[in-house]
Amino acid sequence: MNDYRVCVIGAGSAGIATMKILVERGVDVDCYEMSDQVGGNWVWGNSNGVSAAYNSLHINTSRKRMEFSDFPMPAHLPDFARHDQIAEYFAAYVDHFGFGDRIRFRTRVERVRPQDDGTFEVSLDSGESLFYDAVLVANGHHWDPRLPEPMYPGADDFRGEIMHSHTYTRESQLADQRVVVVGMGNSAMDISVDASYHAAATYLSARRGVHCRVSRFVS
Numbered sequence: 001m002n003d004y005r006v007c008v009i010g011a012g013s014a015g016i017a018t019m020k021i022l023v024e025r026g027v028d029v030d031c032y033e034m035s036d037q038v039g040g041n042w043v044w045g046n047s048n049g050v051s052a053a054y055n056s057l058h059i060n061t062s063r064k065r066m067e068f069s070d071f072p073m074p075a076h077l078p079d080f081a082r083h084d085q086i087a088e089y090f091a092a093y094v095d096h097f098g099f100g101d102r103i104r105f106r107t108r109v110e111r112v113r114p115q116d117d118g119t120f121e122v123s124l125d126s127g128e129s130l131f132y133d134a135v136l137v138a139n140g141h142h143w144d145p146r147l148p149e150p151m152y153p154g155a156d157d158f159r160g161e162i163m164h165s166h167t168y169t170r171e172s173q174l175a176d177q178r179v180v181v182v183g184m185g186n187s188a189m190d191i192s193v194d195a196s197y198h199a200a201a202t203y204l205s206a207r208r209g210v211h212c213r214v215s216r217f218v219s
Contacts, residue, residue, distance in 0.1 A: 004028065007122050007132040009109050011109050015138035016094055017068065018049075023099045031103040032124065037073075038086035038103065041142050044169070047106075050143035052101040052166045056194055057083040060186050065179020071096060112137075142166070165191060179203065184210050 006022055008015050011033035022029040027106040034048040042203060044053040056081045066086075067073040068177045071093050077085055081102055094100045108125040114134050115121055145166035163173075165187040171194045181192045184206045195202040 004134075005132045006030075006033070006042070007109075007112075007130070007135045008137035009112075009135065009137050010040060011035070011038040011094075011103050011105075012042070012138065012140055013090060014140070015136075017136055018136055019099050019102060020093070023097070023102065030130075032107045032109050032122075033103055034108045035104050036105050037087075037091065038100075039090045041140060042083050042086045042090065044083050044087075048129045048143075052142045052145075053083045054082075054168050054190070054194075055170045056190060059086060068093060078079070135171060172196075174199045176200050180205055181200055182206075184212075 004027055006027050006029040007019050008022075008029060008031040011019075011031050011194075013113070015031060015033070016038055019029060019096060026192065036047050039046075040059075042050050042053060043051050044055055044057065046053070060080070062079045063073040063077055063081050063115070064079075066091075073081070073089055074213070077089075081089075087115050087147060109122055110125050111121075111123040113121045113123070114212045115131070119131050121129055121131055123129045126175060145148055145164040147162075147164055160177075168191055174191075175198045177195075177199050177203045179195040180203045181188050181195065182205045184204065188204070189212070192204050
């Protein structure tokens with residue numbers, strides 16, 4: 001399939017897994033990644049400016065459930081590894097299977113346009129346009145924060161700060177504040193715990209009740 005060209009957008013977990021399979025099958029594949037490293041959303045302080053990672057982030061499933069089947073996570077990692085350990089694992093995955101030279105870093109895909117012959121024109125922020133037989137979009141959806149529309153009643157008159165979890169990066173942002181966390185998803189629960197240690201007061205708002213259980217593996 002050397003004459004079949006594929007473009008992969010994003011070098012996060014899905015992008016690198018896709019790359020590995022395509023390279024193994026002899027497909028001519030290029031990957032474009034806005035950042036200067038692989039790992040996507042798991043890179044705290046990612047140079048691409050769109051990672052939703054925060055400094056206390058850990059995986060919420062055990063490493064045995066999250067690891068690639070053909071590349072186990074190192075045994076010395078904790079069951080619920082930190083963001084930096086996951087990012088290092090993804091980088092090691094690329095190195096191990098040897099397709100890092102197929103990833104073009106600091107490159108943004110600006111547009112993908114279907115052509116009459118069934119191919120796709122991929123336009124880059126460098127001004128280049130390249131043509132591929134297939135395009136796989138693997139940039140995820142956590143890079144784009146979404147707030148309620150319409151916003152909560154009274155939000156325009158609120159004198160405090162309204163932030164999306166995407167813009168939360170460290171506990172100091174909440175220090176000595178009275179914090180309300182809206183929702184009880186994974187990020188909400190993590191940030192609520194952070195706030196409980198650093199904020200003046202922490203409240204958790206949810207539209208319906210949920211059952212919370214502390215994992216016996218977490219100390």
